Amino acid sequence: MPLIxxxxxxxxxxxxxxxxxxxxxxxxxxxxxxxxxxxxxxTTLLRLLDLLEMPxxxxxxxxxxxxxxxxxxxxxxxxxxxxxxxKPMVFNLSIYDNIAYGLKWRGEKKGAIQTKVNGILEMIDLxxxxxxxxxxxxxxxxxxxxxxxxxxxxxxxxxxxEPTANLDPLSAAKVEELIxxxxxxxxxxxxxxxxxxxxxxxxxxxxxxxxxGEIIQAGDPRxxxxxxxxxxxxxxxxxxxILDGVIxxxxxxxxxxxxxxxxxxxxxxxxxAGEEVYLCIRPEEITLTLSETTSSARNLxxxxxxxxxxxxxxxxxxxxxxxxxxxxxTRRSAEELGLEKGKxxxxxxxxxGVHILRSN
Amino acid sequence: MSEIWQxxxxxxxxxxxLDPEVMEIAGRSLVISVTATLLATIICLPLGxxxxxxxxxxxxxxxxxxxxxxxxxxxxxxxLVFILFSRIGPFGVFNLMFTPxxxxxxxxxxxxxxxxxxxxxxxxxxDKAIPETAHSLGASDFQTxxxxxxxxxxxxxxxxxxxFGRAISEVGLALMVGGNIKGFTRVFTxxxxxxxxxxxxxxxxxxxxxxxxxxxxxNIALNRLQQR
Amino acid sequence: xxxxxxxxxxxGLVVIGLLxxxxxxxxxxxxxxxxxSLYDTGLWGYLEPMFEEKYDVEVDILSLGSGxxxxxxxxxxxxxxxxxxxANEENFVAEGYGVERVPFAYNYFLIxxxxxxxxxxxxxxxxxxxxxLFETKSGSFISRGDNSGTHSKEKAIWQAxxxxxxxxxxxxxxxxxxxxxxxxxxxxxxxxxxxxxERAYTLTDMGTYVSYKSKLELELEPxxxxxxxxxxxxxxxxxxxxKVKGVKIDLANNLISFLTSPEIQELIxxxxxxxxxxxxxxxxxxxxxx
Numbered sequence: 064m065p066l067i068x069x070x071x072x073x074x075x076x077x078x079x080x081x082x083x084x085x086x087x088x089x090x091x092x093x094x095x096x097x098x099x100x101x102x103x104x105x106t107t108l109l110r111l112l113d114l115l116e117m118p119x120x121x122x123x124x125x126x127x128x129x130x131x132x133x134x135x136x137x138x139x140x141x142x143x144x145x146x147x148x149x150k151p152m153v154f155n156l157s158i159y160d161n162i163a164y165g166l167k168w169r170g171e172k173k174g175a176i177q178t179k180v181n182g183i184l185e186m187i188d189l190x191x192x193x194x195x196x197x198x199x200x201x202x203x204x205x206x207x208x209x210x211x212x213x214x215x216x217x218x219x220x221x222x223x224x225e226p227t228a229n230l231d232p233l234s235a236a237k238v239e240e241l242i243x244x245x246x247x248x249x250x251x252x253x254x255x256x257x258x259x260x261x262x263x264x265x266x267x268x269x270x271x272x273x274x275x276g277e278i279i280q281a282g283d284p285r286x287x288x289x290x291x292x293x294x295x296x297x298x299x300x301x302x303x304x305i306l307d308g309v310i311x312x313x314x315x316x317x318x319x320x321x322x323x324x325x326x327x328x329x330x331x332x333x334x335x336a337g338e339e340v341y342l343c344i345r346p347e348e349i350t351l352t353l354s355e356t357t358s359s360a361r362n363l364x365x366x367x368x369x370x371x372x373x374x375x376x377x378x379x380x381x382x383x384x385x386x387x388x389x390x391x392x393t394r395r396s397a398e399e400l401g402l403e404k405g406k407x408x409x410x411x412x413x414x415x416g417v418h419i420l421r422s423n
Numbered sequence: 424m425s426e427i428w429q430x431x432x433x434x435x436x437x438x439x440x441l442d443p444e445v446m447e448i449a450g451r452s453l454v455i456s457v458t459a460t461l462l463a464t465i466i467c468l469p470l471g472x473x474x475x476x477x478x479x480x481x482x483x484x485x486x487x488x489x490x491x492x493x494x495x496x497x498x499x500x501x502x503l504v505f506i507l508f509s510r511i512g513p514f515g516v517f518n519l520m521f522t523p524x525x526x527x528x529x530x531x532x533x534x535x536x537x538x539x540x541x542x543x544x545x546x547x548x549x550d551k552a553i554p555e556t557a558h559s560l561g562a563s564d565f566q567t568x569x570x571x572x573x574x575x576x577x578x579x580x581x582x583x584x585x586x587f588g589r590a591i592s593e594v595g596l597a598l599m600v601g602g603n604i605k606g607f608t609r610v611f612t613x614x615x616x617x618x619x620x621x622x623x624x625x626x627x628x629x630x631x632x633x634x635x636x637x638x639x640x641x642n643i644a645l646n647r648l649q650q651r
Numbered sequence: 652x653x654x655x656x657x658x659x660x661x662x663g664l665v666v667i668g669l670l671x672x673x674x675x676x677x678x679x680x681x682x683x684x685x686x687x688s689l690y691d692t693g694l695w696g697y698l699e700p701m702f703e704e705k706y707d708v709e710v711d712i713l714s715l716g717s718g719x720x721x722x723x724x725x726x727x728x729x730x731x732x733x734x735x736x737x738a739n740e741e742n743f744v745a746e747g748y749g750v751e752r753v754p755f756a757y758n759y760f761l762i763x764x765x766x767x768x769x770x771x772x773x774x775x776x777x778x779x780x781x782x783x784l785f786e787t788k789s790g791s792f793i794s795r796g797d798n799s800g801t802h803s804k805e806k807a808i809w810q811a812x813x814x815x816x817x818x819x820x821x822x823x824x825x826x827x828x829x830x831x832x833x834x835x836x837x838x839x840x841x842x843x844x845x846x847x848x849e850r851a852y853t854l855t856d857m858g859t860y861v862s863y864k865s866k867l868e869l870e871l872e873p874x875x876x877x878x879x880x881x882x883x884x885x886x887x888x889x890x891x892x893x894k895v896k897g898v899k900i901d902l903a904n905n906l907i908s909f910l911t912s913p914e915i916q917e918l919i920x921x922x923x924x925x926x927x928x929x930x931x932x933x934x935x936x937x938x939x940x941x
Contacts, residue, residue, distance in 0.1 A: 115555055141559045152552045155574050165560035216560060510727030510897055520728045521711055602713040620841045622867050
């Protein structure tokens with residue numbers, strides 16, 4: 064039995080549909096990431112899961128029990144969960160008290176509280192500052208306190224709403240490290256919302272993609288990443304190359320797709336000739352060469368570089384092959400090959416690297 | 424100018440010599456207004472949190488109504504209290520007319536709207552994530568309200584200070600229901616009013632200066648409290 | 652949460668209860684409404700401690716205009732009145748609100764004004780003085796305008812001079828921007844200060860005038876001092892417990908006995924003589940003078 068289950072969950076505000084027919088299952092001990100663009104409804108969904116608000120329609124089951132039963136039941140369930148907001152929200156108390164109050168309110172004894180709080184303080188590396196007022200902390204430190212405060216009561220479910228979205232990269236890394244540590248140590252069920260695809264990939268065992276209030280796809284991160292089930296998901300998970308086309312031939316599981324610029328791409332699919340499709344090719348699956356080569360890759364196109372953007376160790380190269388193609392290579396390679404605007408290059412990619420979806 | 428200077432001199436003289444009549448007026452003014460403020464706080468803090476933390480029909484209207492009465496004229500409250508507590512009025516049986524008690528009651532009625540309204544505003548200034556978090560951590564309703572109070576303490580103390588200021592500085596109510604009886608219901612404001620009408624400007628200025636001094640001291644003391 | 656609100660409200664009620672009980676526990680209190688002119692002479696400041704000690708009672712003295720005094724008496728918010736408004740006092744008793752009208756002292760009203768007497772009314776009779784003021788409009792007059800005893804007396808003089816008070820109130824003289832006839836709605840002391848400032852005439856009782864003259868070095872002088880209509884009788888009236896519930900008739904009666912007792916009558920007669928050189932109050936122990 065899943066720990067959390069929603070059935071046809073809908074939420075409306077002022078007649079606007081925020082969430083539509085959400086059917087979600089989270090198993091005990093699972094780390095589930097809810098990814099999606101800003102405004103998709105992630106916070107709303109998390110707040111519903113935390114039973115902070117009542118849905119317009121649909122059901123939520125916590126540990127098998129209907130959460131809409133009564134206010135008292137909801138309150139009991141909420142006590143078994145903990146929520147960390149996007150904006151670090153700490154009480155106007157010392158760091159120690161921030162973390163300790165939850166235990167105090169639950170009636171724990173002073174000695175037990177001290178042990179637990181000190182342990183957590185070690186974990187978040189703020190023991191030395193325990194008497195400082197939490198409001199004087201930086202965003203990253205405050206968020207660590209908020210997470211510590213959440214986990215010290217040993218909740219069955221930890222809900223994190225974009226915990227690193229408001230933080231600088233260094234703090235974000237520290238917070239992620241903390242979350243990973245918590246997952247390992249406490250084996251808590253975690254539902255985390257993030258708009259950062261790769262963060263979801265790193266931390267979660269299962270991903271749900273929320274776009275415009277609907278869960279378009281849910282599953283293994285690798286699966287979502289490489290086999291997006293819709294155009295919107297593809298766009299969100301970073302498939303930069305989405306090409307519209309029509310299947311012109313189907314032969315034993317292999318298709319040729321005619322795309323813009325009168326070019327043909329070969330891919331693996333069972334779809335029939337005549338079907339309108341679109342192709343997803345990840346930019347890192349494309350290789351660039353300076354001369355025409357013979358390789359096992361089925362697809363080879365000549366094109367001219369229109370744009371080069373380098374960031375860190377990577378370079379993004381945009382090509383015009385009669386259709387637009389985006390390629391990701393290492394900066395070093397880009398430099399060694401002398402890839403710059405205007406240069407003519409060859410782009411190759413395998414038929415197996417092409418993910419094909421029906422247009423509808 | 425020289426009048427004010429003379430008033431200052433007289434003020435110092437009255438304070439230093441601990442003039443008994445002035446001390447008595449000061450003591451009474453403070454006791455009445457402090458008691459009224461305390462009572463109003465005891466009523467308005469829980470009431471304010473009840474209103475703020477609950478949703479109900481007419482909540483907006485109620486808050487608007489409270490705000491309307493922020494600056495209700497003191498003589499209007501005085502008239503109301505007079506009508507209610509006069510011997511022939513509904514509460515006449517308590518025989519409270521022209522006593523310090525009725526002045527306290529009147530001041531509580533006078534300052535409650537502003538105290539209530541500002542307490543609600545203070546609570547509103549606290550991010551709702553705070554009580555939500557406290558709740559899920561296991562805080563009871565009372566513990567949650569206490570926490571929110573701690574968060575809003577600056578604004579709440581400011582509200583109490585303002586209410587006290589309004590109480591101790593009003594004259595219309597004190598005059599109407601207190602009667603300015605020497606040795607019994609005379610307070611700073613009614614004394615100043617009387618002395619001025621008798622032409623003893625110097626004494627009025629002196630009393631006024633002492634009143635301002637007291638207000639200043641209380642203000643500083645409460646500010647210290649705020650810092651902690 | 653709801654339980655704690657209840658606790659808070661209960662606590663509040665307890666505090667109120669305590670306050671109420673404090674009010675009740677104090678020694679017996681007698682509430683007296685007196686006229687502002689009488690209060691401002693300081694006579695009560697002088698007599699109050701003696702009365703309080705003799706009868707072991709606390710006296711709460713409210714200084715009001717006579718109009719307010721009668722109203723508070725009818726409401727039962729005061730137990731005894733000491734005023735100087737014969738006509739209204741007789742009504743008060745006739746209507747059953749007062750037990751009996753007991754005069755205890757008297758003096759005279761004065762028409763005071765600027766030394767140079769711009770309207771030329773010095774030493775006329777009060778009625779002729781008012782007549783001349785109204786007809787020539789050559790001076791200013793400030794009226795109490797507050798239904799006090801003094802105000803009633805002023806109205807009586809206008810009546811005796813042949814003028815309806817309403818006529819005076821609505822005359823051109825009353826509409827002058829500078830000066831003319833003005834109704835101020837304030838106590839006697841304040842009126843004297845105003846008349847002094849604006850060099851106007853006014854009707855005042857002797858007691859207030861004498862004490863303010865020396866205190867404030869007024870430049871006003873008595874212009875009209877004689878006339879039987881100027882007689883100013885102070886009476887004490889106990890509020891009738893049969894008509895008005897809750898008034899303390901015993902304490903009120905104590906006050907009446909006190910004020911009409913020979914020793915106190917003598918003290919009243921001597922009040923202010925040393926300080927001002929004249930007699931402010933002439934005792935009359937219960938009998939109507941002249």
